Amino acid sequence: MDERDWLARRFQGHRPRLRAVAYRMLGSLSDADDAVQGAWLRLARADVGAVANLGGWLTTVVARESLDLLRARGSRREELLPERLPDPVVGRWGAAGREEDPEAEALLAEGIGLAMLVVLDTLTPAERLAFVLHDTFGVPFAEIGRLLGRSTAAAKMLASRARRRVRGAAADAEPDPSRQREVVEAFYAAARQGRFEDLVALLDPGAVVRADSGRSAGVEVVRGAPEVARRVVESGGFGHPALTPRRALVNGTAGLVLVTAGRAVAVLGFTVRRGRVAEVDIFADPQRLRRLDMAVLDEP
Incomplete structure (x- = not known):
């Protein structure tokens, strides 16, 4: 196995998580795939030997790709393009009322309903990134701050503002x-x-x-x-x-x-x-x- 094949196999192991990060950031399955592909292209050009935590490095790269796509989307909306609902993730209803599609299950492992995605679409790109990375994927605020070019305290504030907006989307939802x-x-x-x-x-x-x-x-x-x-x-x-x-x-x-x-x-x-x-x-x-x-x- 040559180095590129070895790298591709390692990347494939991280792909489900990366796609989940991008989907929560973007609400679009095709845009999420674009962000993940962008991460692969960056990885193929990087010095992997200098990367201590490949999963964390890839998560940061996908988040940055997603942030760029969100900002571009915001610019297009200023041109009066219509609002759209997020892409739904459709899975088979199992006999026990559970998700039976492995890929859909990976996308929704931490739970992200359409109602919450609609609320996420009302956040600024920075608020959305801070909330998704920290509250859903446990990325430290210091790292989020570096990604956004802001302080750790500012990253915490962004996530807090987003959290207040998002909280109502899941309030009292029927769990059964x-x-x-x-x-x-x-x-x-x-x-x-x-x-x-x-x-x-x-x-x-x-x-x-x-x-x-x-x-x-x-x-x-x-x-x-x-x-x-x-x-x-x-x-x-x-x-x-x-x-x-x-x-x-x-x-x-x-x-x-x-x-x-x-x-x-x-x-x-x-x-x-x-x-x-x-x-x-x-x-x-x-x-x-x-x-x-x-x-x-x-x-x-």
Whole structure:
């Protein structure tokens, strides 16, 4: 085995963690892959003999690549590009209500729901990096400060600000997979049959639905149980006879993939709180759906 093959094997051992870091930073699976590839290119040019902790070095490189991508994305948003929902990670719903896809499990090992990714998207790039690296992956604040060109105290402050914003995304979320599934299936049944009053009863009073169809208008947001129920009933989309719902895990929690003619047309991620649906994220961008790995859903 030559040196490059040896290096590639070591890199592959770190890839799942690196991709998880980049996904949390970027909310995009394709951008995460770009960041990981950038780390490999840097590693291939580096003097590995001078690297004492390869895993830590690679994590820092991926974080820097992700930070550059986030800043570039921020510049594009100033050009009035539409907001988009983060990419969902779709896995098979196992018999015990657990993730059965090893790669998806690696991405979500520390738990990162779509609702939390949406909140992370509201942070500054520096806040997001400080929170993700420290709170999720345990990188010391001194190292984060060096990466950002700031003091250790400033890195702590950035993570603290981010933590306050993110905390609400996971507050009171239903932890029991079976209970999540019951609520999600009841919601879908009521939506499919257009039962307005049942939908209102199943929704948290402050329920939020975010829908990203890939159109130029960006993410459509509907708030409040009555308004959400009304829009669901009036759209009639859930009741379309050609649609088949498939059970799935979407970012580690109960979700659905809507399929027609063997093709996924929407991924629905749910946040259940206190026995009601609090948030629904509908990912229906055709171009981005085609890039997702739906092989886990080959079986009905």
